[in-house]
Amino acid sequence: MCGIVGYVGNKSALDILLEGLTNLEYRGYDSAGIAVNVDGHVELYKAEGKLQNLKDITFEKKEHISKSTIGIGHIRWATHGAPTTINAHPHSCNCGRVAVVHNGIIENYKELRAKLEKEGCVFRSQTDTETVAHLVAKKFAQTHDLTEAVRLATKEIEGAYALCVIHQDIKNTIVATRRNAPLLVGIGEGEYYVASDVPAIIKYTKKAMYLEDNQIVTLTPDSMKLIDIDNNVISQKIEILPWEPVALSKMGYKHFMLKEIHEQPDVVRNVLAGKLRAIDENISLNEVTLDKESLKTLNRIQIVACGTSLHAAMVGKYIMEELCGIAVDVEPSSEYIYRKTVGDKNTLVIGVSQSGETADTITAVRQAKSRGSHILIVTNRPDSTMAREADSLIPVSAGIEVSVAATKSYTAQVISFYLLAIYIAEIKNSANKENLSNLKRELILLPQKIEKVLSHKEDVQACARRFANSKDFIFIARGINYATALEGALKLKEISYINATGYTAGELKHGPIAMLDESMPVLSILMKGQVYEKILSNSEEAKARNARMIALTDSDDTKINDLFECIIKVPEIIETLSPVLAIVPLQLLAYYIAEFLGKDVDQPRNLAKSVTVE
Numbered sequence: 268m269c270g271i272v273g274y275v276g277n278k279s280a281l282d283i284l285l286e287g288l289t290n291l292e293y294r295g296y297d298s299a300g301i302a303v304n305v306d307g308h309v310e311l312y313k314a315e316g317k318l319q320n321l322k323d324i325t326f327e328k329k330e331h332i333s334k335s336t337i338g339i340g341h342i343r344w345a346t347h348g349a350p351t352t353i354n355a356h357p358h359s360c361n362c363g364r365v366a367v368v369h370n371g372i373i374e375n376y377k378e379l380r381a382k383l384e385k386e387g388c389v390f391r392s393q394t395d396t397e398t399v400a401h402l403v404a405k406k407f408a409q410t411h412d413l414t415e416a417v418r419l420a421t422k423e424i425e426g427a428y429a430l431c432v433i434h435q436d437i438k439n440t441i442v443a444t445r446r447n448a449p450l451l452v453g454i455g456e457g458e459y460y461v462a463s464d465v466p467a468i469i470k471y472t473k474k475a476m477y478l479e480d481n482q483i484v485t486l487t488p489d490s491m492k493l494i495d496i497d498n499n500v501i502s503q504k505i506e507i508l509p510w511e512p513v514a515l516s517k518m519g520y521k522h523f524m525l526k527e528i529h530e531q532p533d534v535v536r537n538v539l540a541g542k543l544r545a546i547d548e549n550i551s552l553n554e555v556t557l558d559k560e561s562l563k564t565l566n567r568i569q570i571v572a573c574g575t576s577l578h579a580a581m582v583g584k585y586i587m588e589e590l591c592g593i594a595v596d597v598e599p600s601s602e603y604i605y606r607k608t609v610g611d612k613n614t615l616v617i618g619v620s621q622s623g624e625t626a627d628t629i630t631a632v633r634q635a636k637s638r639g640s641h642i643l644i645v646t647n648r649p650d651s652t653m654a655r656e657a658d659s660l661i662p663v664s665a666g667i668e669v670s671v672a673a674t675k676s677y678t679a680q681v682i683s684f685y686l687l688a689i690y691i692a693e694i695k696n697s698a699n700k701e702n703l704s705n706l707k708r709e710l711i712l713l714p715q716k717i718e719k720v721l722s723h724k725e726d727v728q729a730c731a732r733r734f735a736n737s738k739d740f741i742f743i744a745r746g747i748n749y750a751t752a753l754e755g756a757l758k759l760k761e762i763s764y765i766n767a768t769g770y771t772a773g774e775l776k777h778g779p780i781a782m783l784d785e786s787m788p789v790l791s792i793l794m795k796g797q798v799y800e801k802i803l804s805n806s807e808e809a810k811a812r813n814a815r816m817i818a819l820t821d822s823d824d825t826k827i828n829d830l831f832e833c834i835i836k837v838p839e840i841i842e843t844l845s846p847v848l849a850i851v852p853l854q855l856l857a858y859y860i861a862e863f864l865g866k867d868v869d870q871p872r873n874l875a876k877s878v879t880v881e
């Protein structure tokens with residue numbers, strides 16, 4: 268959360284900064300700002316609200332601001348201090364010569380602020396970040412060296428940060444550093460970029476260097492110097508980014524979310540490619556480095572994740588318990604890290620994260636690692652902080668996901684769990700071979716089935732139109748699709764702000780049924796299999812309380828026509844694999860409802876795609 272961008276070179280910085288911030292908007296969008304150096308003076312431009320407000324302000328002075336060939340920018344997701352212009356970054360010191368942008372939380376900011384105030388600093392904002400600006404200014408006054416000033420300042424800072432700093436007296440220089448927050452440098456010809464994430468710079472360069480914790484980089488148009496916090500020079504690991512700029516285009520779709528929903532058939536093909544080669548061949552998963560004997564003797568698996576990734580993990584638990592016969596626990600990372608969890612080297616700990624930067628999940632896997640557990644990371648970002656903690660790394664290959672509401676990354680994570688479960692089951696010989704072959708056959712057919720669901724999206728759209736004005740929504744399911752119910756409800760909450768909840772259908776009668784009346788839609792995930800009849804009965808119970816019933820089903824049973832006001836059909840599929848197919852119409856339902864309501868689909872209020880604070 269919060270996005271940082273910086274540029275130093277020979278071009279005008281303004282457009283590069285604004286474009287970079289546009290591509291980082293998924294990280295936050297409640298205020299934005301830039302700092303540039305025009306005619307030897309550091310100038311700040313900041314605006315509350317969407318990035319467009321900053322664009323409007325800078326447009327009025329475009330000719331003037333465009334003179335600067337250096338700049339830093341920030342898009343904010345507020346943690347300390349309301350999302351106002353004053354609290355927007357960059358922040359400055361009292362003399363106005365320093366400008367700082369920050370992603371993270373300075374945990375000891377209160378003590379630092381009290382100390383700095385005693386020393387005469389006057390604070391303007393309520394942010395933790397402003398302490399860094401004053402601190403750097405103080406250190407610069409002592410050293411007259413910006414790198415040294417930043418280095419000394421970071422020695423006093425506790426917490427998580429990615430920082431970019433410029434100083435009026437040190438021309439054409441950006442100093443950047445990080446600790447527990449992502450930051451990379453893009454390398455151009457006679458120019459350098461800094462950013463929280465690849466989308467901000469990929470249009471300009473694919474050559475990059477990821478900063479490690481406590482490293483400090485000093486950039487001028489023609490030099491890059493890297494040191495650690497103890498002033499040792501560090502060798503630079505330069506790499507070529509495996510991303511294409513086209514990933515950031517909507518490709519004719521109205522929203523990134525709709526584009527990403529439609530990418531799912533190809534995402535499934537990509538995840539399966541090279542791993543599931545033929546039905547009669549074992550799954551190949553070289554990414555799992557835990558040796559086969561240890562896999563056989565594993566006594567426990569713990570999965571930690573947040574949000575949508577947590578729901579993917581719940582499907583993972585179900586399938587791994589079914590196929591591998593190992594006890595699997597799934598827990599939100601934010602809960603896992605604040606209690607005594609039991610685990611050792613016979614416990615496999617799986618961290619699941621689209622971004623690989625979610626602070627709670629990073630902390631959870633680090634805790635598990637310190638207990639000696641093997642750490643397996645399932646992430647869409649093999650270049651992320653979490654990926655670097657991995658003993659085994661399964662990249663889910665969904666491609667850059669821009670929409671804040673995760674769709675294709677969820678599907679990719681779920682498919683990765685199927686592969687992992689089959690892989691372990693084949694090693695342990697713990698599942699019926701015919702069932703495994705059947706599952707593989709269905710996995711291969713899955714992309715076509717998703718395509719079929721997408722080709723009937725108008726049916727979902729019609730249902731969305733009918734229910735768009737509902738205040739509440741209930742999703743019910745049982746078994747492996749309970750996670751689908753939770754994820755369907757989460758999608759709807761996230762982008763339409765409708766109060767939606769997923770329940771196991773059997774629990775409905777133990778409380779939630781009290782809420783049912785003619786204003787309450789209940790969506791039953793009614794996929795064929797062992798719990799089909801049970802969910803049907805639970806749906807009857809809801810109907811008897813006048814709830815407005817919707818079915819999502821692969822059944823052709825015409826008996827259900829009278830029970831449901833709206834029936835969303837998907838192709839027939841084996842129950843074990845049904846979550847992957849069932850989630851697609853629910854993503855579409857959430858999308859169309861939000862669109863009918865005129866919501867900001869790709870950037871829902873209060874959310875950020877990458878939550879880098881605990």
Ligand code: G6P
Nearest residue numbers: 573574575576620621622625875
């Ligand atoms: C945020 C996002 C969610 C996401 C969750 C976990 O809350 O808004 O869409 O599911 O973080 O993110 P991760 O990157 O760890 O999957």
